[in-house]
Amino acid sequence: MIDAIAFKYRTGTPWMDLPEHFGSWKGPHNRLRKWAADGTWETVFTALLAQADADGDLDWVVAVDSTIVRAHQHAAGAPQKGPRPASRSIMLSDGPAAA
Secondary structure (H helix, E strand, C coil): CHHHHHHHHHHCCCHHHCCHHHCCCHHHHHHHHHHHHHCHHHHHHHHHHHHHHHHCCCCCCCCCCCCCCCCCHHHHHCCCCCCCCCCCCCCCCCCCCCC
16 A cells, blocks of 8 residues: 555556556555545654664755745735835726726
């Protein structure tokens, strides 16, 4: 079951394209959903981290550069902090009303 779930996320294949030796794709898919909902994955991850920390196997290295992290395109035009300019007053025209 775990091998099927790991294969799916390692390869990025759709659930329905799991190799036949894993059996029906519905079993691993349903088990993943149930375990995610009831907190099983968090419990397993916490236990694995605690074990690795106790063994001295944790070595956290975080590397971030601009080749892998990009700002969203709308981030460039964000308004600057500070006082907001006064809003413009709306002047009604004497022309015919828009219908």
